[in-house]
Amino acid sequence: MTGPRKLYVKSYGCQMNVYDSHRMADTLAPEGYAETATPDDADLIVLNTCHIREKAAEKVYSELGRMRVLKEAAAAQGRDVKIAVAGCVAQAEGEEIVRRAPTVDLVFGPQSYHRLPEMLARAERGKVVDTEFPAEDKFDHLAAPSREATRRRGVTAFVTVQEGCDKFCTFCVVPYTRGSEVSRPTAKIVAEAERLADAGVREIVLIGQNVNAWHGEDESGRASTLGRLLHRLSDIPGVARLRYTTSHPRDMDDSLIAAHRELPALMPQLHLPVQSGSDRILDAMNRKHTRAEYLAVIGRLRKARPDMAFTSDFIVGFPGETGSDFEDTLRLVSEVGYAGSFSFKYSPRPGTPAADMEQLPEDVKDERLQILQREIDRCQAAFNARCEGRTFDVLFDRIGRHPGQIVGRSPYLQPVQVMAPPSLIGEVAPVTVTEIGSNSLFATLNRAPAGALHFAAAEA
Ligand code: SAH
Ligand code: SF4
Ligand code: F3S
Numbered sequence: 001m002t003g004p005r006k007l008y009v010k011s012y013g014c015q016m017n018v019y020d021s022h023r024m025a026d027t028l029a030p031e032g033y034a035e036t037a038t039p040d041d042a043d044l045i046v047l048n049t050c051h052i053r054e055k056a057a058e059k060v061y062s063e064l065g066r067m068r069v070l071k072e073a074a075a076a077q078g079r080d081v082k083i084a085v086a087g088c089v090a091q092a093e094g095e096e097i098v099r100r101a102p103t104v105d106l107v108f109g110p111q112s113y114h115r116l117p118e119m120l121a122r123a124e125r126g127k128v129v130d131t132e133f134p135a136e137d138k139f140d141h142l143a144a145p146s147r148e149a150t151r152r153r154g155v156t157a158f159v160t161v162q163e164g165c166d167k168f169c170t171f172c173v174v175p176y177t178r179g180s181e182v183s184r185p186t187a188k189i190v191a192e193a194e195r196l197a198d199a200g201v202r203e204i205v206l207i208g209q210n211v212n213a214w215h216g217e218d219e220s221g222r223a224s225t226l227g228r229l230l231h232r233l234s235d236i237p238g239v240a241r242l243r244y245t246t247s248h249p250r251d252m253d254d255s256l257i258a259a260h261r262e263l264p265a266l267m268p269q270l271h272l273p274v275q276s277g278s279d280r281i282l283d284a285m286n287r288k289h290t291r292a293e294y295l296a297v298i299g300r301l302r303k304a305r306p307d308m309a310f311t312s313d314f315i316v317g318f319p320g321e322t323g324s325d326f327e328d329t330l331r332l333v334s335e336v337g338y339a340g341s342f343s344f345k346y347s348p349r350p351g352t353p354a355a356d357m358e359q360l361p362e363d364v365k366d367e368r369l370q371i372l373q374r375e376i377d378r379c380q381a382a383f384n385a386r387c388e389g390r391t392f393d394v395l396f397d398r399i400g401r402h403p404g405q406i407v408g409r410s411p412y413l414q415p416v417q418v419m420a421p422p423s424l425i426g427e428v429a430p431v432t433v434t435e436i437g438s439n440s441l442f443a444t445l446n447r448a449p450a451g452a453l454h455f456a457a458a459e460a
Helices: 015-031 054-076 087-093 095-100 110-123 147-152 186-198 226-234 254-262 279-284 291-304 323-336 362-385 450-459
Strands: 005-011 033-035 044-049 082-086 106-108 128-130 156-160 203-207 241-245 269-271 309-316 340-345 391-399 405-409 415-419 428-436 441-445
Touching (some): 005 015, 015 033, 015 044, 015 110, 015 147, 015 156, 015 203, 044 054, 054 082, 054 087, 082 087, 087 106, 087 110, 095 106, 106 110, 110 128, 147 186, 186 203, 186 226, 226 241, 254 291, 279 323, 309 323, 309 362, 323 362, 415 428
Parallel strands (some): 005 033, 005 044, 082 106, 156 203, 203 241, 269 309, 309 340
Antiparallel strands (some): 391 405, 391 428, 405 415, 428 441
């Protein structure tokens, strides 16, 4: 072998895929693979795919067309490039991918990542397709990141604590592509978080398709709750901020709501998807809660933490959605006053119940999406405007575009630009918001922290 082989991983879809892509790279590092930022010089290309909407799934095939050109060019120079499709499209389509795109060498689902080194060895002898749900826990077998890899990935890190979903919303593929709900035990999550904090991570985001359904074992082997897990993680030295995503309204229990009151490290921002503001549609979606129940959860959270902000996901044009159902959704947006939200046109997915219902015309969906997006933008702008003059902590994570400027995140995830020394990157410091931009806030540091003294002296 001449030098390390190169690995290029591209992630589509949700944060679970981002996390998995990192863990794949970590697992291949001891096998002699170094990550590269472009596919051009890669020996192994992994597309970590998303199946949530048709557009997301189809993107993979156009990308595979481009990868085939690279692979053929490399082959002409005597270099062997392997192409792998991982993630939710791999899980959902399996063999079909190799039939449609013969350039693909390996197809494997989200539960097989720990077998990557062994699958790569097999791929030397022919195509590999692995979409089983194995009995062993992949997290026990995936390698941990090196200190250096963790540092490169920045001051915020994801930790998967829960995978899969048992909710079966009628529009959604996740229960099929990720399987049923599994919670990792507290001890393993704590060990991972300690390692990250030790390498310089300041903010930990617990992730799961239904993260607040987490019910892993505590350190004495009894079933725990996400609220208790957050308490445990807040004890780790160096962890300044905690978040969790994505939550289901039905699983917001008392201990989790109380954690928002009790834990200063737990950020006052929550992504709590509602999908629709109409009870009729919520029922047809099998969301298992009403509009009023959702609003009651929001109310309880605001009571626990008055400065709490919310974001959501919405689907427009679900089968049977009338103009008045849609109006209910619009009213909900302003009633909650979301700090931001994602909105999608309903996309029928193979094998899900809603795909067999009578569909709405595309132009109706298009129009509703536009109207909803305008309303979401209006609410977001209003939320940002309310931040002017406010003081809050910012976690600085990178150098800004202008000289002397650094950028961080507010508690509400807004990017905040501040004139301050780069030594503050990785630190939390209080700022006052002076101006609201279109994509970020501008602020001034409230006081020169210890790390800034040297900078101030140099400026004088
Ligand atoms: N577990 C999360 C969501 C996971 S999918 C939850 O329960 O909220 C992320 C978002 O994609 C969903 O919130 C939904 O708004 C959207 N989505 C899922 N399936 C979709 C479909 N078939 N068409 C359009 N949007 C969809
Ligand atoms: Fe999909 Fe519903 Fe499960 Fe979320 S809760 S992952 S939308 S089935
Ligand atoms: Fe997509 Fe799979 Fe995540 S379908 S949204 S990558 S769980």
